[in-house]
Amino acid sequence: MGNLFSVHGAVRWLSFFAGWVVLGRVAVADLAAGAVISALAAGLSLRLLPAVRLRPSGVVAYAVRFFASSLGAGWDVAWRVAARPPRIRPGVLAVPCAVPQGVARDAFRALASLQPGTLPLPGHGSQLRVHCLDIDTPVAAMIDADAAAFRAMADAPRHG
Structure with missing residues (x-):
């Protein structure tokens, strides 16, 4: 504390x-x-919420990744929705998530929810449910890469 x-x-x-x-x-x-x-x-x-030590290099790397993927996802969403007929296939997928449950997972979900086209929902165990605009996109790979960048940013306390 x-x-x-x-x-x-x-x-x-x-x-x-x-x-x-x-x-x-x-x-x-x-x-x-x-x-x-x-x-x-x-x-x-x-x-x-206990203090977490952030690694400056990890924060910068996560911020760069976040803004670059946010820009790309924004363009992708705009293209999919503007196409006639719209190229969307919404749904909820269960994907593995390397971020431990608890405060760390909640923080990850809050940040990941800011990405256009996906909305992380609570899951069970190592699974994270993600509502996505197109279930045919590589959502699991994106979540995995985001989780790795998130975990590299901080020494997040592990929660069971």
């Missing part, structure tokens, strides 16, 4: 406080309330 006065705690507090400033007003009373509420939120988040 992290400490609010550690580097992880300071980063979380600063993140919550930045969100407070972006979404709210910046009067002195508002900033004071935001500082206190951000500290409470950071302390609670450190209890509920």
Whole structure:
């Protein structure tokens, strides 16, 4: 468990406080309330979600992969939907996922859900269900490559 006065705690507090400033007003009373509420939120988040050490090279590699595949998938979705007749065959596939269940799998699903054309759903065990726009595309290979890049990004705690 992290400490609010550690580097992880300071980063979380600063993140919550930045969100407070972006979404709210910046009067002195508002900033004071935001500082206190951000500290409470950071302390609670450190209890509920332990700090994870990120590898900078892994984060950069994942970000590059994410944005490149997002751009490619966006064009693919646009092409499939704009074609007459549309070239889609939607469905749900069960694919293996190397990311362990728990917080790590939930984080992976949240990031992977931002990719156009696929929506990861909860699965059982090592399986992940994925709703995809076309079940004939290599969804399992894409999920496997994304999972490998995700796992290389952080020393995610293993959950059973």
